[in-house]
Amino acid sequence: MAQSPAEAAKSYVEPREADLAQQFGDFLAMPNVAADPAGLKRNADFLLHELTKRGVAAQLFTQGDLPPVVYGEIQTPGAKHTIVFYAHYDGQPVTNSEWTVTPPFTPVVRDVNGERRIYGRGAGDDKAAIFAQLTALDALHAAKIPLKANIRFVWEGEEEAGSPHLEEMLDAHRDLIAGDVWLICDGPVDQSGRQTVVFGARGDTHVAITVYGPSHGLHSGHYGNWAPNPAMELVQLLAGMKDENGHVLIPHFYDGIAPLSAMEKQALAEAPVNDRMLMDAFELGHTDGGGRHLLDLINEPSLNINGISSGQTGAHAANVIPPTATADIDLRLVVGVDWKAQQQRVVDYVASRGYFVVDTEPTKEMLLSHAKVAKIFRDPASYNAVRTPLDLPIAQEVIAAVKGARGEVELLPTMGGSVPLEMMIRAAHTHTITLPIANYDDNQHAANENLRLKNLWDGVETMAALLEMD
Structure with a gap:
């Protein structure tokens, strides 16, 4: 045979x-x-x-x-x-x-x-x-x-x-x-x-947000409580983007999601639930999503902080107020959500928190004439989800x-x-x-x-x- x-x-x-x-x-x-x-x-x-x-x-x-x-x-x-x-x-x-x-x-x-x-x-x-x-x-x-x-x-x-x-x-x-x-x-x-x-696969896009403090590092004893700390301002800005269950709070973030078909919903219902095994493998005491399964959450757009940089830590830490703080944000998309629109929603949210948003390095005049300035880079190497x-x-x-x-x-x-x-x-x-x-x-x-x-x-x-x- x-x-x-x-x-x-x-x-x-x-x-x-x-x-x-x-x-x-x-x-x-x-x-x-x-x-x-x-x-x-x-x-x-x-x-x-x-x-x-x-x-x-x-x-x-x-x-x-x-x-x-x-x-x-x-x-x-x-x-x-x-x-x-x-x-x-x-x-x-x-x-x-x-x-x-x-x-x-x-x-x-x-x-x-x-x-x-x-x-x-x-x-x-x-x-x-x-x-x-x-x-x-x-x-x-x-x-x-x-x-x-x-x-x-x-x-x-x-x-x-x-x-x-x-x-x-x-x-x-x-x-x-x-x-x-x-x-x-x-x-x-x-x-x-x-x-x-x-x-299908999620789409992907990125934005990088930089906020500004003093023009150079300042002694935290002499100027703490007076000079704004961009690292603190950035984490406060980021913290407002999600609730404690991981639900994104940026307005319209979930708008436009194309619903799953009956056959697709059935496939998800028949798929194995691996959440508990994964929690053990990754040593996680809790998960985002309010108890919902991983496979369900994958079919929604997400916002992830890839990394934050500001000042120094560990042996290189210094008692200074740093001049800038930057976060790189990864936005995963599902069918019906356009990457340019999702980038704009993040920009609009930052502006709604009182930031003057620019896309190039701000001038001294910009920094002096606005209480808070954020430079946002919108990554053009992006694409939408497909199913x-x-x-x-x-x-x-x-x-x-x-x-x-x-x-x-x-x-x-x-x-x-x-x-x-x-x-x-x-x-x-x-x-x-x-x-x-x-x-x-x-x-x-x-x-x-x-x-x-x-x-x-x-x-x-x-x-x-x-x-x-x-």
């Missing part, structure tokens, strides 16, 4: 696990942070070579000195569908001193509670998906299983920077990127460990393929993380479905990023099934 794609992947991987883990480690050893464009180019050239040696027609989409988009195409005679696989090869910045298991680009495999994990930047986000796709191609070839659809690969190098140039690059190659569906291979599976199929209907025929085909490989799966309307789906949909006139493979506790975006090797091998089976779709 002929093997299924998942069976072929399993047969291919099992005798080669040690060798494949070493190959994946070699891929992870290539630095891939945005501050290292030469490193990103080396990653892109490596992937171009990996596609070409497998007989895939491949090229780099380039624009000046920007990180290239790696593109590959397999034409299948008589194909009914064209399926596009998206992933990204760039990773978040690293602070070497925070990595306690291994340096970020010196991958190592460790046994953790009886399971093998590989540590290194990009392990879970997002080189695993690319490696799984390449390995799945090898497995299908070894088993002599032919492809049925046209296959295209789009691997990006700026996702962690907000994909500021992705749409331009895709627009320049519209004839190559069209497909019946884009499969977004990014993110973690459900916290229960079961394979997840996600039909694909679960009942589309192509969506049902994807679900069937994944179930054939992994058994029962979790269907979710929205992923908590953000991917530039809106740009892909506009450029390729397509639908998107997200197929993550990483473990939920992979330390994505943080130090000691890791991937359970079992997730990688399961991912190869999933990718093989998707590559073999009609």
Whole structure:
């Protein structure tokens, strides 16, 4: 009896696990942070070579000195569908001193509670998906299983920077990127460990707020109680943005949310509730949301303080009133909420608290003529949320393929993380479905990023099934 794609992947991987883990480690050893464009180019050239040696027609989409988009195409005679696989090869910045298991680009495999994990930047986000796709191609070839659809690969190098140039690059190659569906291979599976199929992702935008005190640091004994402290003013401003349950108080923040369909609500109702397990894993004594579940809250817009900077702390602390204080705010969006409108709501709120709002460094005259001044940077590298209907025929085909490989799966309307789906949909006139493979506790975006090797091998089976779709 002929093997299924998942069976072929399993047969291919099992005798080669040690060798494949070493190959994946070699891929992870290539630095891939945005501050290292030469490193990103080396990653892109490596992937171009990996596609070409497998007989895939491949090229780099380039624009000046920007990180290239790696593109590959397999034409299948008589194909009914064209399926596009998206992933990204760039990773978040690293602070070497925070990595306690291994340096970020010196991958190592460790046994953790009886399971093998590989540590290194990009392990879970997002080189695993690319490696799984390449390995799945090898497995299908070894088993002599032919492809049925046209296959295209789009691997990006700026996702962690907000994909500021992705749409331009895709627009320049519209004839190559069209497909019946884009499969977004990014993110973690459900916290229960079961394979997840996600039909949308939150949008993302940022603002940075800076408030001002004295022109230079002042002695806190001589001038305390008299000179305004911008750090104190900023935390007071931020504290007014949310109530004690985490509900955002900025006017109109929740306006325009597109309601979930009956099928989407049913999918959420059938999804596992992992809140208590996560509270234990993350050592949380309470959660925001007034007792509501994580999966429900993911389908609402959010406001997060990424960081606050002002003055010094610890051994470097000085008894001064600092001249400025800055907060970086991350705004996650859901379908129906526009990123420009959400930025404006934050700006309007700050102005309503008595601040004169500017978008460039204020002059001395501005500071003297207004009691309170706030500079707000609105990040243009932003995008809106997207959600694909679960009942589309192509969506049902994807679900069937994944179930054939992994058994029962979790269907979710929205992923908590953000991917530039809106740009892909506009450029390729397509639908998107997200197929993550990483473990939920992979330390994505943080130090000691890791991937359970079992997730990688399961991912190869999933990718093989998707590559073999009609």
